[in-house]
Amino acid sequence: MIVKRKEGYFVLSEKTGRNLGGPYHTKEEAKKRLKQVEFFKHLREK
Secondary structure, eight states: OEEEETTEEEEEOTTTOOEEEEEESSHHHHHHHHHHHHHHHHHHTO
16 A cells, blocks of 8 residues: 655555555655565465
């Protein structure tokens, strides 16, 4: 999930709340990182 804080946008784990990237200046940059995380998460599931 993407969360906005005063430092910028952060990508956090939905289960644990762990930081997976950030801070990013724009929401688009955070979305790009979230796509990367999801891609590699699905690779590990196989």
